[in-house]
Amino acid sequence: xxxxxxxxxxxxxxxxxxxxxxxxxxxxxxxxxxxxxxxxxxxxxxxxxxxxxxxxxxxxxxxxxxxxxxxxxxxxxxxxxxxxxxxxxxxxxxxxxxxxxxxxxxxxxxxxxxxxxxxxxxxxxxxxxxxxxxxxxxxxxxx
Amino acid sequence: xxxxxxxxxxxxxxxxxxxxxxxxxxxxxxxxxxxxxxxxxxxxxxxxxxxxxxxxxxxxxxxxxxxxxxxxxxxxxxxxxxxxxxxxxxxxxxxxxxxxxxxxxxxxxxxxxxxxxxxxxxxxxxxxxxxxxxxxxxxxxxxxxxxxxxxxxx
Ligand code: SF4
Numbered sequence: 494x495x496x497x498x499x500x501x502x503x504x505x506x507x508x509x510x511x512x513x514x515x516x517x518x519x520x521x522x523x524x525x526x527x528x529x530x531x532x533x534x535x536x537x538x539x540x541x542x543x544x545x546x547x548x549x550x551x552x553x554x555x556x557x558x559x560x561x562x563x564x565x566x567x568x569x570x571x572x573x574x575x576x577x578x579x580x581x582x583x584x585x586x587x588x589x590x591x592x593x594x595x596x597x598x599x600x601x602x603x604x605x606x607x608x609x610x611x612x613x614x615x616x617x618x619x620x621x622x623x624x625x626x627x628x629x630x631x632x633x634x635x636x
Numbered sequence: 637x638x639x640x641x642x643x644x645x646x647x648x649x650x651x652x653x654x655x656x657x658x659x660x661x662x663x664x665x666x667x668x669x670x671x672x673x674x675x676x677x678x679x680x681x682x683x684x685x686x687x688x689x690x691x692x693x694x695x696x697x698x699x700x701x702x703x704x705x706x707x708x709x710x711x712x713x714x715x716x717x718x719x720x721x722x723x724x725x726x727x728x729x730x731x732x733x734x735x736x737x738x739x740x741x742x743x744x745x746x747x748x749x750x751x752x753x754x755x756x757x758x759x760x761x762x763x764x765x766x767x768x769x770x771x772x773x774x775x776x777x778x779x780x781x782x783x784x785x786x787x788x789x790x
Contacts, residue, residue, distance in 0.1 A: 558774035593783040594774065 504536025508546035514553030555597025739765035
């Protein structure tokens with residue numbers, strides 16, 4: 494395994510980006526950090542800057558206003574990095590699909606910056622914390 | 637304030653209204669779920685809201701904007717928490733080309749953002765609004781396109 498991937502998978506630090514989520518997915522992500530799920534035991538840690546992050550946890554369908562910011566955040570994330578689309582909105586815009594304010598879905602926005610971006614999808618509205626953990630594990634084992 | 641008392645007070649502004657409509661949620665407990673719609677033309681809206689807010693001391697809840705195809709409607713909702721009654725001022729703006737209505741923000745500062753939102757998505761102008769800048773549309777949204785108007789297809 495190449496050493497970059499090896500170090501990426503070792504203990505992933507995540508940066509949380511809300512691109513117009515209804516806040517429910519975000520609450521579930523916060524839930525991951527509480528003692529009940531405590532993802533820090535796997536080395537998964539929420540960080541305050543994309544420059545420190547190995548992965549982006551993106552929630553929301555990607556509004557026109559947020560798309561610009563998401564692309565900038567992706568540019569600033571240390572590569573290689575994984576983009577996790579958390580929830581139905583992030584995977585395919587969900588119930589907001591026909592909305593006038595949407596620029597998503599997330600994979601399309603991210604691929605405008607980097608066509609080879611590593612993107613993982615965790616569906617659900619919102620996905621349960623268990624689903625999120627299993628999604629992260631599956632994505633990392635597939636790398 | 638009891639229901640009949642509210643009714644009595646409302647009759648004092650009857651000359652400013654088109655009519656009063658009453659609706660009641662069928663399953664609601666006694667007194668709760670009562671709704672009074674005060675239908676008026678746009679010119680009267682400020683005075684009616686002033687009466688509800690200052691004289692009757694009702695609480696301002698929120699406003700709604702509707703594109704009713706032949707006109708625009710702006711609905712200001714007020715609540716009397718004691719009786720559970722909601723009074724909605726329903727103002728009609730007949731001029732579709734240049735829809736404008738008086739702002740209630742000088743009277744109720746809490747209405748500032750909802751009026752800005754209605755201005756964004758329906759293109760209704762609010763006269764005397766202190767700060768009618770774009771609120772919820774994205775920065776490069778084209779000027780003069782109002783996404784919640786009926787004729788706009790997305
Ligand atoms: S997927 Fe569901 S819970 Fe998550 S942001 Fe969208 S609507 Fe909200």
